[in-house]
Amino acid sequence: MSTKGTLFGLGVGPGDPELLTLRAWRLICNCDVLAYPQTGDGDSLARSICAPFIPEDATELAITVPMREDREPARTAYNAAALKIARHLNQGRNVAFLCEGDPFFYGSFMYLFERVAETHKTVVVPGVSSLTASAAGIARPLAARNDVLKVLPAPLAADRLRSEIETADAIAIIKVGKHFDKIRNILRDLDLDTHAAIIEAATLEDEKISRLCDVAAGERPYFSTILIYKGAEPW
Amino acid sequence: MSTKGTLFGLGVGPGDPELLTLRAWRLICNCDVLAYPQTGDGDSLARSICAPFIPEDATELAITVPMREDREPARTAYNAAALKIARHLNQGRNVAFLCEGDPFFYGSFMYLFERVAETHKTVVVPGVSSLTASAAGIARPLAARNDVLKVLPAPLAADRLRSEIETADAIAIIKVGKHFDKIRNILRDLDLDTHAAIIEAATLEDEKISRLCDVAAGERPYFSTILIYKGAEPW
CATH class of the missing domain: 3.40.1010.10 (Tetrapyrrole methylase, N-terminal domain)
Structure with a gap:
């Protein structure tokens, strides 16, 4: 070497x-x-x-x-x-x-x-990841105590995403981009869209945070993250 | 307010x-x-x-x-x-x-x-988490591409840990402490102990990194993390 x-x-x-x-x-x-x-x-x-x-x-x-x-x-x-x-x-x-x-x-x-x-x-x-920066941005814990936390890339198949979300306490969905509608449908179906936020351009000047239930269908930026925390109150 | x-x-x-x-x-x-x-x-x-x-x-x-x-x-x-x-x-x-x-x-x-x-x-x-600092310490990726990454607190029941590990590509088990033997047994059973490392006191002066298959049974410090990356070659 x-x-x-x-x-x-x-x-x-x-x-x-x-x-x-x-x-x-x-x-x-x-x-x-x-x-x-x-x-x-x-x-x-x-x-x-x-x-x-x-x-x-x-x-x-x-x-x-x-x-x-x-x-x-x-x-x-x-x-x-x-x-x-x-x-x-x-x-x-x-x-x-x-x-x-x-x-x-x-x-x-x-x-x-x-x-x-x-x-x-x-x-x-090592550096600060978008994962924890996004949680700081929306001012909600990512995970605590004995929570199971899963990081799920949005391109995964809908069935896989759904089953992984069902068995987790806290979820981060990364690389949202053109997969937004697929994920929005799954979360609505599981009654989790009121426990979820989408954050775009985390910590940048054009950072944008929205409750998932407020976002219209359509594509989102590739560098967007959806955070779901079942342990929190709905928004 | x-x-x-x-x-x-x-x-x-x-x-x-x-x-x-x-x-x-x-x-x-x-x-x-x-x-x-x-x-x-x-x-x-x-x-x-x-x-x-x-x-x-x-x-x-x-x-x-x-x-x-x-x-x-x-x-x-x-x-x-x-x-x-x-x-x-x-x-x-x-x-x-x-x-x-x-x-x-x-x-x-x-x-x-x-x-x-x-x-x-x-x-x-937000700060650098032990999660990514541990991956940097062992010099192996935590997760890439469309990997499903799970963070699992060690106090969870063995059945739950096992099923979550089986369906993940990359896993971090945190708060290892007195739960080490339970996890070691699961990973051996799944033939994953050669794909896993335990890191104690990450980034501190007494940082200690070991292949899981080399560690004897017994308690480990509370602030230990086990990382498993199925996509990597065995050690």
Whole structure:
């Protein structure tokens, strides 16, 4: 294993720059190379979260990751990025990959980790996840005491979602996007839509929180989370 | 609602002081009153995490919470603490309650929140949870893509734990303590003990990580977490 440079998977939190950890902040100020994912349009949420702290003379490595159903272009992009990062590491430079939320909680860092960690020193710095940031935003507990908490990605089949929701005390449904109506129907059917909230753009300036029963049918942003807490009073 | 002072539920992360968020750090440096839970012996993990940043002239409010099966003494302690905190808030002082991990992720802040939030302005600052810090520690993803992730408190009945584990892709078992043998037996039975790790004192100086199949029977610390990731190679 090359020990020349270290790859840091930096959790940079859900959106508000003040939710960076002291460690992430220190590493951003001092790292040789800052890498981050960006869309085909050149937008990077991860970079924008860290923008107030990025040194003017930082070496940046933007990784353009197409968001498409077909995963092949993304795989190609991560393969190319892993090679570039390995080159920096081999030359003794530390690289920090900026990752929204937490790198190991459904994070995009995973795709670099599986390509780089076997050959180069890799350290993950945990971050505040959208999960707990969303609970803070709606001002309701996520889970307490002996609650069973489940995190369910919205693309799962309706039957699976329904049975998992029925047997949980607290539920977070992530990656809502175009699956909103499917989930809304399940929650109405289970009489849980009055115990649920949807939060969009958590901790960002355009954060939006709604009771699920107040939201019209239709698509919601991909980065939306629905939280259900059976232990709370209905809204 | 009195708007004189604000109660902040501050997530201070899993143990390493550098995993505080910039916001938690700023509030600790500037808040009028710092409250935190401590054991009957006067130990406070939450305070020790923040110790490097607590101003010398800070007003501190230690809340002694007995850790017993009988919850009545704890209820009495939180009732008394809520009254003291309300008095500070009514006199225009801001109070920050230091909470290990994240305040709404099985956090002790919940007990104050339910006593204070209806009458006083209350803001929750999310923190890094032991969940993602543990995954970073063992250097394995917690969950990815469309994985179903479940958080299961160890005191649950064996049947319930078993059925929830069988139908998940990724599992975190929290509050392990004296329930370790029960869980070890279930995981062996399901051939999952080679896919599981136990982490004690995550991110603290005495952090200890072991493959589950290497750990002898017996009690483990209360603040231990077992992570199981079915998608990974066995160790």
